[in-house]
Amino acid sequence: MKLITAVIKPHKWEEAREALETFGVTGMTVSEVSGYGRQKGHTEVYRGAEYDIALVPKIRIEIVVDDGDADDVVGIIVKAAQTGRIGDGKVWVSSVETVVRVRTGDRDEAAI
Amino acid sequence: MDGYYAWMIVATALVLMMTTPALALFYGGMTRSKSVLNMMMMSYVALAVVGIVFVLWGWSMGWGADGVGNYNEKLIGNPFDMFGLKGVSHANYIYVLFQLTFAVITAALISGAIADRVKLSSWIVFLPLWVTAVYFPIAHNVWAGGWLYTHFPNLDYAGGTVVHINAGIAAGVLALVIGRRVGFMKESLKPHNLTLTMIGAGLLWFGWYGFNVGSIVFTADNFADPAKLSAQFQSETGVTFMNTTLATCAAMLAWLLAERLLHGKATSLGAASGVVAGLVAITPSCGSVDTLGALAVGAVAGAACAVAVGLKYKLKLDDSLDVVGVHLVGGIIGALMIGLFGTLDSPQGVDGYFPEGGGGLFYGGDITLLGHQAAGVLFTLVWSGVITAVIALAIKFTIGWRVSEEEEVDGIDFAEHGESAYDIHAATSTGGLSLNSVVAKAKEEANA
Numbered sequence: 001m002k003l004i005t006a007v008i009k010p011h012k013w014e015e016a017r018e019a020l021e022t023f024g025v026t027g028m029t030v031s032e033v034s035g036y037g038r039q040k041g042h043t044e045v046y047r048g049a050e051y052d053i054a055l056v057p058k059i060r061i062e063i064v065v066d067d068g069d070a071d072d073v074v075g076i077i078v079k080a081a082q083t084g085r086i087g088d089g090k091v092w093v094s095s096v097e098t099v100v101r102v103r104t105g106d107r108d109e110a111a112i
Numbered sequence: 113m114d115g116y117y118a119w120m121i122v123a124t125a126l127v128l129m130m131t132t133p134a135l136a137l138f139y140g141g142m143t144r145s146k147s148v149l150n151m152m153m154m155s156y157v158a159l160a161v162v163g164i165v166f167v168l169w170g171w172s173m174g175w176g177a178d179g180v181g182n183y184n185e186k187l188i189g190n191p192f193d194m195f196g197l198k199g200v201s202h203a204n205y206i207y208v209l210f211q212l213t214f215a216v217i218t219a220a221l222i223s224g225a226i227a228d229r230v231k232l233s234s235w236i237v238f239l240p241l242w243v244t245a246v247y248f249p250i251a252h253n254v255w256a257g258g259w260l261y262t263h264f265p266n267l268d269y270a271g272g273t274v275v276h277i278n279a280g281i282a283a284g285v286l287a288l289v290i291g292r293r294v295g296f297m298k299e300s301l302k303p304h305n306l307t308l309t310m311i312g313a314g315l316l317w318f319g320w321y322g323f324n325v326g327s328i329v330f331t332a333d334n335f336a337d338p339a340k341l342s343a344q345f346q347s348e349t350g351v352t353f354m355n356t357t358l359a360t361c362a363a364m365l366a367w368l369l370a371e372r373l374l375h376g377k378a379t380s381l382g383a384a385s386g387v388v389a390g391l392v393a394i395t396p397s398c399g400s401v402d403t404l405g406a407l408a409v410g411a412v413a414g415a416a417c418a419v420a421v422g423l424k425y426k427l428k429l430d431d432s433l434d435v436v437g438v439h440l441v442g443g444i445i446g447a448l449m450i451g452l453f454g455t456l457d458s459p460q461g462v463d464g465y466f467p468e469g470g471g472g473l474f475y476g477g478d479i480t481l482l483g484h485q486a487a488g489v490l491f492t493l494v495w496s497g498v499i500t501a502v503i504a505l506a507i508k509f510t511i512g513w514r515v516s517e518e519e520e521v522d523g524i525d526f527a528e529h530g531e532s533a534y535d536i537h538a539a540t541s542t543g544g545l546s547l548n549s550v551v552a553k554a555k556e557e558a559n560a
Contacts, residue, residue, distance in 0.1 A: 044302065045375045047385060047434060048422040051300045 001096040002070040006061040008081040008089040013059040016080040029062040039087030120206045126322025127213035131220045138312025139224045142433045145304040146523025147228040148533045154223035159216045161239040166212040173248035175256045183257025188249050218275045224433035225283035226290050229520050232528050234513050241503050246496050266488030270327035272396025272446040273492045280440025281493050282500040289504040290513045292430035306380050313384035320391045324356045324398045325349050331463050348459040355398040359410030363390020366414030389417035392442035397450045400460040405453030413445045447489050451482025
């Protein structure tokens with residue numbers, strides 16, 4: 001099993017969700033996060049005082065999938081979230097040892 | 113007469129609204145989210161404390177008459193003559209209440225300079241001391257026939273000197289004595305909710321019509337003759353309402369233009385600030401300039417205040433929400449520009465309040481008017497500046513002003529009030545403690 005974590009632009013999240021649902025991904029965990037990469041932050045000015053806002057708002061999506069689906073899911077997220085400009089985000093895949101469904105106690109592939 | 117009386121009831125309620133909630137919202141939005149409640153509380157508490165003090169001895173000290181003033185030519189009025197409104201007829205209570213709301217907002221205005229860091233108890237001690245030693249005497253001198261009024265009669269229709277210059281200089285002095293916030297000029301101290309500030313500015317503008325248009329005073333001649341009274345009422349309120357509107361429009365645009373040129377963007381905070389700067393500057397002058405004069409007053413105030421709010425970083429003075437940059441600077445501009453744009457055709461000109469020497473410099477007058485205006489500004493700066501410093505230092509070295517550094521960093525809302533303004537992440541921010549205390553109480557009751 002693989003954990004796919006994607007950090008993308010907030011306004012691309014809805015497109016990514018729709019594409020994933022069409023593919024058959026039935027659930028995911030989404031959080032509003034902030035951070036920065038090469039995009040850096042931005043400057044805001046209040047009554048002439050400049051503030052460097054280092055962090056940019058992003059959406060983080062976490063999905064656990066079968067090994068065979070991982071590449072497809074990554075491809076779908078990248079396609080949906082891409083604008084071609086700096087700040088589009090990152091997607092990474094990591095291995096997962098065990099998954100348990102809380103309701104039934106099902107383990108691993110049966111729990112996904 | 114009934115119409116005038118009804119208007120004064122409305123005007124008084126409008127000015128009350130300027131403090132609670134308008135100023136509380138305007139200031140509250142500009143603080144950080146961890147100190148918005150404390151900021152708003154400073155305005156609310158100012159209403160409660162000054163409201164009572166004003167009735168007990170404020171009216172007696174400032175006005176001291178069963179009418180608009182006692183004209184005793186003295187620097188300070190007697191607080192005991194009319195203590196608790198002794199000798200004021202019920203029909204004149206509305207004048208007392210109208211003036212009460214001005215004292216309240218003047219004191220509340222100061223709080224913006226010392227946001228995020230002052231103990232509520234120290235603020236509550238400061239309020240009665242300050243209005244007693246500073247506000248009531250200055251109001252007496254400028255409006256109610258005190259020493260200054262007798263020797264340098266200056267035009268202050270609704271409180272440019274008494275309210276704004278007074279609060280502005282007091283705010284600067286207080287910020288100096290109390291000191292800078294932790295992180296000033298190092299960390300981000302940006303406003304947490306400018307929608308509150310925009311609502312506050314809009315409500316201030318609305319309430320300001322009570323403030324300025326309600327400040328009409330009838331001449332003795334007109335007061336005796338219903339037809340003349342009606343004529344003065346209608347023409348004078350028309351002018352002051354018009355001037356208040358025009359100056360505020362001009363000031364908003366001027367602020368936006370100035371910051372667009374200086375910093376690249378026209379901001380919502382700039383629009384809200386421009387509105388207030390314009391209202392401040394037209395406050396003393398709304399009864400003494402014409403429409404072009406009002407536009408000039410507003411435009412100059414808007415642009416000048418937009419620049420002035422940057423000065424605190426050069427002075428390293430943490431006047432947190434720019435009470436000096438907006439109210440002191442705007443108030444001085446409004447007071448002095450009467451000396452340039454004052455016209456004998458205005459209500460105060462027609463009523464005979466202009467000194468010998470006629471209108472302002474641009475309206476055929478000589479330097480007399482400008483001189484008297486400057487005297488009023490200087491008087492207020494010195495009186496308020498010196499006495500505020502004495503009170504501020506007295507509090508600093510006795511009960512102290514500030515919460516601890518740790519409390520300030522954690523957030524004064526929690527330290528002083530035990531509350532937090534926003535419960536955005538409800539699932540994680542409730543629970544624990546409050547739930548346990550409910551459970552513990554239920555167990556106790558079950559055991560008993």
